[in-house]
Amino acid sequence: MSLTAKDKDTVKGFWAKMSGKAEDIGTDALSRMLVVYPQTKTYFSHWKDLSPGSAPVKKHGKTVMNGVADAVSKIDDLTGGLLTLSELHAFTLRVDPANFKILAHNMLVVMAIMFPVDFTPEVHVAMDKFLGALARALSEKYR
Amino acid sequence: MVKFTEKERSTIRAIWEKVNIDEVGPDALARVLIVYPWTERYFGTFGDIFTASAVLNNDKVRAHGKVVLKALDEAVKNVDNIKKTYAYLSRLHYEVFHVDPDNFRLLADCITIAIACKVKSALDPQVQATWKKFLSAVVDAMNSQYY
Numbered sequence: 001m002s003l004t005a006k007d008k009d010t011v012k013g014f015w016a017k018m019s020g021k022a023e024d025i026g027t028d029a030l031s032r033m034l035v036v037y038p039q040t041k042t043y044f045s046h047w048k049d050l051s052p053g054s055a056p057v058k059k060h061g062k063t064v065m066n067g068v069a070d071a072v073s074k075i076d077d078l079t080g081g082l083l084t085l086s087e088l089h090a091f092t093l094r095v096d097p098a099n100f101k102i103l104a105h106n107m108l109v110v111m112a113i114m115f116p117v118d119f120t121p122e123v124h125v126a127m128d129k130f131l132g133a134l135a136r137a138l139s140e141k142y143r
Numbered sequence: 144m145v146k147f148t149e150k151e152r153s154t155i156r157a158i159w160e161k162v163n164i165d166e167v168g169p170d171a172l173a174r175v176l177i178v179y180p181w182t183e184r185y186f187g188t189f190g191d192i193f194t195a196s197a198v199l200n201n202d203k204v205r206a207h208g209k210v211v212l213k214a215l216d217e218a219v220k221n222v223d224n225i226k227k228t229y230a231y232l233s234r235l236h237y238e239v240f241h242v243d244p245d246n247f248r249l250l251a252d253c254i255t256i257a258i259a260c261k262v263k264s265a266l267d268p269q270v271q272a273t274w275k276k277f278l279s280a281v282v283d284a285m286n287s288q289y290y
Contacts, residue, residue, distance in 0.1 A: 035268040036275050052268045105252060109271065112259035119260060121170075121177040122195045128178055 003126075003133055008075050010126035015072045017118055018111065022069065025114065026061030027053060029107040037102050043095060064103075071134045078137035090141040097142060100135035107131060145280040147222055154273040159219045161262045168212035169205040171250070171257040173198050179249050185242055215254070218281050226284045233288035247285040251278040 003011075018025060031052035033040050047056040067085060074081030089095050108127060112119045147155070175182050176198045183192050189204060191197040198204055214232065221228040236242040255274065259266050266274070 032268045032271055036272040108256055109259050109266070112256045113263045113266065116260040116263060119256075121174045121199065124174055124256065125178040125195075 001129060001132065003075065003129055007126045007129055010123055011075060011130045012072060014111075014115075014118065014123050014127060015069075018115060019069065021114060022065040023058070023062045025107065025110050026063075026065035026068075027058045028061070028110045028113075029103065030057050030061045030064065032106040032109060033103050036106065037099075040099055040102060043093070043099075068107075068134070071130075071137070075130070078133050079140050082134070082137040083140070086138050086141040089138050097135065097139045100138060101132075104128070104131035104135060144226065145276070145283070147276070151273045151276065152222055154270055155219060155222060155277050158258065158262065158266065158270060158274055159216070161265060162212070162258060163261070164212040164216065165209055167254070167257045167261055168208035168210070170208070170260070171254045172204055172208035172211060174253040174257060175246075175250050176204065178253065179246070182246055182249070185240060185246075211250070212254075215281065218277070218284075222277065222280075225280045226287055229281065229284035230288055233285050236285065237289045244282075244286045244289055247282045251282050254278065 034044070034050050034057070035052060041050055044050055044056070044060075047054075049056060051057070067082075070085075071078060071082060079086075108119075108124065108131075111127065112124075176186070176192055177195045180193075186192055186203075186207075189201060189207075192201055192204060217228055218225050236244075255266075255271070255278065258274070
């Protein structure tokens with residue numbers, strides 16, 4: 001299920017539309033993940049406030065979306081381009097890779113809410129594939 | 144068995160009231176076929192469903208999308224008894240249609256996204272959580288007769 005040239009163009013095109021709202025998207029996606037999938041809160045026991053839109057959620061939403069932006073720029077070689085991030089997630093953060101799918105789903109929900117007209121089924125499949133490829137690149141160093 | 148609070152029941156009804164079955168049904172099913180193309184295997188009689196534009200212009204997809212969401216209406220109306228309400232549907236999808244039950248989860252995700260497009264910020268995190276709890280119960284019920 002690798003990204004076709006059309007997928008990459010679609011992702012870049014949609015990213016251009018949403019990049020201005022990247023921080024809001026990150027905050028909202030993370031907020032939803034923590035509320036809708038409470039098991040994900042186990043990774044953030046060191047945060048004072050896990051409620052939607054809180055300061056640590058906002059800050060981390062921005063961090064995550066910076067990573068997504070980086071991935072868009074390295075879309076032709078996600079595995080190579082995200083090696084450092086993969087090592088971080090594998091050896092330091094040790095996030096169960098099943099959670100990448102969960103966060104991806106919540107990002108898609110936020111995209112649908114914020115861009116209801118632009119988030120067509122074609123954009124939906126391209127973004128789902130891209131986030132899946134991103135997750136695979138992040139999992140690269142796990143074992 | 145899944146128990147819903149009164150608040151959760153009214154949240155589910157409130158969101159459902161905003162859903163136009165004739166719009167959201169076809170959108171959700173189209174997304175399933177486009178985003179997860181292996182699901183095409185279950186719709187051999189629908190004609191051309193092999194490209195996004197074919198799916199979006201297919202009358203049978205549109206009609207079946209409405210059928211699926213009408214069935215979800217039954218779950219909304221019987222929220223405390225979804226398993227029993229869906230026992231027949233589960234058996235049907237297993238014995239007659241031979242549907243891999245993982246696809247119910249995929250359909251649930253697409254229904255959520257289709258609803259998100261329509262109701263936008265009315266689907267706030269707490270509402271999304273309640274809606275997901277409801278759909279999880281539906282997916283469970285659809286799995287229940289697979290043995």
